[in-house]
Each structure stands twice: as structure tokens, then as C-alpha cells.
Amino acid sequence: MRNPNIDSLLTKLLGQAKTDALFATLNMPSIFDEWETGVVTRAEIAQAMNMALFEGLLERSPNGRAYTAEAVEKGGSVYFDHGALRTVRWPHNGALPPGEAAFTRILRPLGFRLNGRYPLDKLGMTGRAYAHEDAPDEIAQFFVSELHPERFSKEFQQAVTNVIGSSRDPLSPAAVALLWEVEREGWLPLDAAHDLLPAIVGAFARQHDVPSELDYETLLLESAEMAWIATEGNAFNHATDRVADVFALSDEEKAKGRPMKPEVERSRSGRVFQTAYRADIVEREFRTRDGGIVKRNVPGSFYEFITRRRTFDQAQRRWVTDLRFDAGNAQGIFKMTANASR
Numbered sequence: 539m540r541n542p543n544i545d546s547l548l549t550k551l552l553g554q555a556k557t558d559a560l561f562a563t564l565n566m567p568s569i570f571d572e573w574e575t576g577v578v579t580r581a582e583i584a585q586a587m588n589m590a591l592f593e594g595l596l597e598r599s600p601n602g603r604a605y606t607a608e609a610v611e612k613g614g615s616v617y618f619d620h621g622a623l624r625t626v627r628w629p630h631n632g633a634l635p636p637g638e639a640a641f642t643r644i645l646r647p648l649g650f651r652l653n654g655r656y657p658l659d660k661l662g663m664t665g666r667a668y669a670h671e672d673a674p675d676e677i678a679q680f681f682v683s684e685l686h687p688e689r690f691s692k693e694f695q696q697a698v699t700n701v702i703g704s705s706r707d708p709l710s711p712a713a714v715a716l717l718w719e720v721e722r723e724g725w726l727p728l729d730a731a732h733d734l735l736p737a738i739v740g741a742f743a744r745q746h747d748v749p750s751e752l753d754y755e756t757l758l759l760e761s762a763e764m765a766w767i768a769t770e771g772n773a774f775n776h777a778t779d780r781v782a783d784v785f786a787l788s789d790e791e792k793a794k795g796r797p798m799k800p801e802v803e804r805s806r807s808g809r810v811f812q813t814a815y816r817a818d819i820v821e822r823e824f825r826t827r828d829g830g831i832v833k834r835n836v837p838g839s840f841y842e843f844i845t846r847r848r849t850f851d852q853a854q855r856r857w858v859t860d861l862r863f864d865a866g867n868a869q870g871i872f873k874m875t876a877n878a879s880r
Contacts (some may be wrong), residue, residue: 541573541585543731545561548560559593560589560593563609563615563616564616564617565615565617569581576728580720584648584649584677586731587648595839598820599818601797601818602818605841618778619778619779620679620844621681621777622683622775623681624685625683625767626685626702627684627685627687628687632703632704633707634705634745635707637684638684641682644741646721649672650669650670651671653862654862658683660869662685665683666683666684667682667861669861674861675859678778681868685761685767694759701768707745708740712733712737720734748824748825749768754768754824762875763875763876766875776841778843778844779841780845784843784845798815798816799815805862805867807864809860810844810845811845816840817837817875822834846859847859
């Protein structure tokens, strides 16, 4: 039986058909086998948010959508491991809090806690993982990266300011108050959760105005990642299916002609393995020098696959899934949008 609180939240936000598809597609953490109708826990809100964001990713990624549909048709499902987003740690960010602060104010009240810091120095970025306290192995994690414009040229920094300086804050005072309430109490009444969900899901989007073509080209010369942020903002960069054997899956997808990454990324620990499709191409608008609008094809979001091996935890005396990430893996995966940019 479905968790009625999550079902209600998603049905109101997305409609019955999309909600049915999500329940048929995604793993459902065992923590949701119990519930109190009308009393929505922080974990239930987090799960509803994750499921809605996954659906949004599929809307933007035809390759991910095709893979997911095929998996379900074969009687399988998707184990949603993590979603990733990109932010800019820069003071000239309009009304939006700089960097990951725009999202930790959402994630922490919902029960997510820092689960690792990863320097992405080759990209001029820092990544941080957030896992859910109530079900870290089953509720999808977030991998939130911050780009550091001060590591780039003055021309680049000015282009960053030009692009994100118009950013709006998607969270109203009412939404901020509800986040504070769920952080304090650990739950919300169903009506309040209905009010909160669209606000927090809507935060994972582009909050700034249409970028100029000149600024985009300036950013692209030094950072494909910042150029991606210019068009896509804080949307999910990718969503990830946890699979039993990513090497076998990679070979199978290549045999089907899917646009797979040539090699599987391997963590230094030898326990985390990742690959992905190349980013799907999307059409986006840009402002021209004369004030007009031009459309260009640019890299959008993509779909990733991960295998996590288990390790014996000596302190807990039990086998656990390695929920860490790897900086080298992450930088390799990020190339899925860089390659499409050039």
C-alpha cells in the first residue's frame, strides 16, 4: 500500500498519472511503511520532493526517460541514489543566497545532513553530499556543488555577475516559516505540507533572467559548468539510478546505441563506480547585443548510474553500503555536460 501522505502531496502537485508513474518507477524506502494520515513527517516531505524532482529530470532528459520506461516495462524499477545540482558561491547573486546556502536552508529542515566534502579543483568547484538522517541508505542523497568565480579571470567574474545578479529568491516568507516549523517539530499538517512542496520543488530551477549570448560565450571559454548554470540555473544536473553492476549496464547501453560515457569512473576506495549518458541537448534563449532574442542548442541535464559496494563496519558490526562519493569520479561525470558544450 502506498504511503497516503506522500501520495496526497504528489497527486496535488503533479496529478494522478505522473504520481502513479513515480510510484511504479522508484524504490520506496521502508521507513514509509508506517504513517499517520495527515501528519506529514520531514522524511515524507523530503521523499515527495525527491520524487517530484526526479520527474522533472525525466521531463528534460529523453535518454533518462527512455531508460526508465524500459526498466519498468521489464518489471524493474529505479533505485534513486542521488540527485545533483550546481550553485555559484558569489556575493553578486541578486536576492538568492549565494552557493549552497540557497539549498541547505531547504535540506537541513527536511532532515538532510552533511555527508562529505569533495574538492573539485580542476573545475574550480567544491562539492558536498547531503544524506537523510532518517533513512540514509534509501532516501536519495543530494550532491550540491559550488562554483568559485574568484578562481577565474576578471572578465569571467563580470560575466558571472551579469548573469546571476538578477536572481530572485523562490522562497516566500511563508515558505521559510514552514521550513522553520518542520525543522523544529519534525512534521507538518498535511495542508501546510501541500503549501510547502511546490515552493521547495520550484527552488530547483533557474532563478535569473535570460543570459546574454556574449556573457555565455565568455563563461564557456573558461568553465563549461558555469556556462551550464547560465542556461539551466539550479535545476537537477543529473539523477542517478543505483544498479547492481554498472559495468554490465554500461556495455548493454552502449550495445543499444545509447550515448554512454566511454569509461566507468572508479573511486579510490574501490567501492563506488559511476557512469552516465552524455547530456541531452536542449534549446535555450539568449539576449543579443541589439536586445533581440536568439535560440541555441546547449547541453541540458543527464542520467547517471552508480554501483555502491558494501563494506563491513567494524564499529557497528554489520555490513553497510558505502554512501560516500569521490572527487575524481565527480569531475569525470561532470564532463558529460562539458563535452556537449564545446
